[in-house]
Each structure stands twice: as C-alpha cells, then as structure tokens.
Amino acid sequence: xxxxxxxxxxxxxxxxxxxxxxxxxxxxxxxxxxxxxxxxxxxxxxxxxxxxxxxxxxxxxxxxxxxxxxxxxxxxxxxxxxxxxxxxxxxxxxxxxxxxxxxxxxxxxxxxxxxxxxxxxxxxxxxxxxxxxxxxxxxxxxxxxxxxxxxxxxxxxxxxxxxxxxxxxxxxxxxxxxxxxxxxxxxxxxxxxxxxxxxxxxxxxxxxxxxxxxxxxxxxxxxxxxxxxxxxxxx
Numbered sequence: 671x672x673x674x675x676x677x678x679x680x681x682x683x684x685x686x687x688x689x690x691x692x693x694x695x696x697x698x699x700x701x702x703x704x705x706x707x708x709x710x711x712x713x714x715x716x717x718x719x720x721x722x723x724x725x726x727x728x729x730x731x732x733x734x735x736x737x738x739x740x741x742x743x744x745x746x747x748x749x750x751x752x753x754x755x756x757x758x759x760x761x762x763x764x765x766x767x768x769x770x771x772x773x774x775x776x777x778x779x780x781x782x783x784x785x786x787x788x789x790x791x792x793x794x795x796x797x798x799x800x801x802x803x804x805x806x807x808x809x810x811x812x813x814x815x816x817x818x819x820x821x822x823x824x825x826x827x828x829x830x831x832x833x834x835x836x837x838x839x840x841x842x843x844x845x846x847x848x849x850x851x852x853x854x855x856x857x858x859x860x861x862x863x864x865x866x867x868x869x870x871x872x873x874x875x876x877x878x879x880x881x882x883x884x885x886x887x888x889x890x891x892x893x894x895x896x897x898x899x900x901x902x903x904x905x
Contacts, residue, residue, distance in 0.1 A: 671700045671758065674707035674729055676722050678714025683747055687713050687735065694751040700758075709733060709758060709898075716742040720875040723768075723781050723895070731763055731896045741821055742781075744900030762899035767837050767858065769816045770892035771874060774885055778874050782819030784889050785844075785873040786866050787811035789881065793847060794870055799863040800841075800856060809846035811870065814839060814862055814889045819875075821902070829853040834902035839891070858891040 673695060677688035691711070692702045707729040712718040715736035722728050733754070734743030745753060769780035788794045788810050796812055798805045815824035817836035825831045829842035830853065841862065842853040856862070864887040872879045872887065 671708045672703045672706065672730075673700050673758070674703055674705070674710045674727075676710060676712045676718065676727060678718045681714045684714040684718070684735075687747070691751060691754060695755065695758075698755055705729070711735065711754070712743075716740050717876065719743070720781055721877065723779060724875055724877050726779075728895065731898050733757060733898045742818065742897075742901055744898055757898050757900070760899065764835060764897045764899055764901055765894040766818050766834055766897050766901060767816055768892040768895050769814065769839065770890055772888040773872060773880075773882075778879070779892055779895075780819075780874055780889075781816060781895065782822055782875045783813050783815040783824055784887065785811060785813050785823065785871075786864055786882065786887060787844065787871050787873060788869070789871040790869045793845075794867040796843075796867070797863075797865040798841070798851075799865075800860045805851060807843060807846050807851045809843050809851075811844040811866075812864060813842040813844060814864070815842065818902070824853075827853070830855050837891070839889070861888060861890040863888055 675688045677684035709730040710728050711733045713735045719734050735745045736743030771778045771780050771784045793808045813824045817832040818834045820832040820840045824840045824842045827842045829840040837858045839856050843851045870882040
C-alpha cells in the first residue's frame with residue numbers, strides 16, 4: 671500500500687511519531703509516498719485532518735492520530751505501531767459525507783462546517799434560501815454543518831448532533847435576534863444559499879477564507895470521503 675503521512679509541524683510528538691511510523695510501515699512492506707497514495711495518515715489531531723483536506727492533501731482512505739479531545743481521529747497519541755498497522759490492513763471503511771461550498775467560482779470541500787460570521791462586532795442581516803424558501807434574520811452569523819461537524823461548533827450553538835455516517839445537514843443561526851430562527855436539520859438533497867451583509871468572514875473548517883462583501887455562498891452535499899473505521903467513537 672502507498673501511504674502518505676502528514677504530521678502537524680507544530681507538534682513535536684506528531685513529527686517524531688511520523689518518522690517512527692514511516693520506518694515501521696516501510697519494514698512491514700508498505701511504501702511511503704508524497705502523492706498518489708492509497709491511504710493518508712494525519713498525525714496531530716482533528717485540525718490536522720481538516721487543514722490537510724483544505725489543502726487538498728487527503729488521498730485514499732484517511733486515518734487520524736490525535737489527542738484526548740479528538741473526535742475525527744480513530745487513534746490516540748500513544749497508540750502502538752501494531753494498532754496503526756492493524757487498522758490499515760482492516761477492510762472496514764466508512765463513507766463520511768462532506769459538504770461542497772461555492773463562493774465567487776471558488777469551490778471548497780468541507781469536512782466540518784461552513785461559517786458566515788460578523789466581523790465588526792455588530793449583528794448582520796443574513797438571507798437564507800433553501801427549497802425556494804427565503805428566510806431573513808439578524809444575528810451574529812450562520813453555521814452550515816456536515817454530519818461529522820454537527821458534533822462541533824453547530825452542536826455548541828444549539829444544533830442537532832448527528833451520527834458521523836448520517837446524510838443530512840445542520841443549519842444553525844448564531845445568536846439570532848430574539849431567537850426568531852431556530853436550528854434545523856435538512857436533507858442532503860437541499861442546496862443552501864446564503865447572502866450576508868458587508869463585513870462578514872467566511873470560515874471553512876475553522877480556517878478563515880475571506881471577507882464577504884455581499885457575495886452569495888452556496889452549500890450542498892459534496893462527495894463522500896473514505897475513512898478507516900472508528901470515526902466519532904470518542905465523541
């Protein structure tokens with residue numbers, strides 16, 4: 671198997687484990703590559719997986735090694751080389767639904783959530799459209815979450831927590847004025863259109879993308895991403 675290993679460069683333990691694991695897997699007959707991989711191992715936590723996805727670095731089936739607070743990662747720091755090898759050799763895989771976000775002809779694959787948030791410390795007016803229904807409200811912003819991301823920011827803001835293998839989306843207003851718009855869960859076939867007032871930030875998987883100046887943001891079901899089994903076990 672061709673395996674790509676991506677450690678978090680800011681974590682010493684992740685870089686150290688990447689070297690040890692690379693040597694071990696090579697001796698076990700696998701090939702460590704930088705592209706065209708059959709599997710990608712991200713070491714460092716959920717953020718390492720999210721950033722690698724943002725940079726289009728995930729290839730093949732995905733395996734994560736993180737800390738105690740990790741939700742996406744299947745294994746924890748301190749796992750043995752044998753545990754990693756066992757999971758890689760397992761035939762069990764999970765299809766996790768990602769989102770597709772488009773803004774100004776730029777398209778992003780989203781694992782957790784798309785967030786539109788006021789950036790000037792004032793409430794903003796947001797137009798939300800789906801199923802030919804237009805809803806306008808004022809608040810701090812809006813979260814559109816995948817099933818995987820529903821356990822993160824969206825859940826903290828009052829949204830429904832879904833199983834990682836669900837196929838729905840969660841829409842959660844952030845501090846809507848007088849709570850006039852409750853969170854809701856939508857089927858995956860829906861396309862969600864968002865238009866916010868000036869001076870809003872577009873954030874994808876916790877990563878700042880750009881300041882919005884009235885542009886439309888479109889969110890819909892994206893392609894599935896294949897993970898080795900065990901995603902969400904620790905949530």
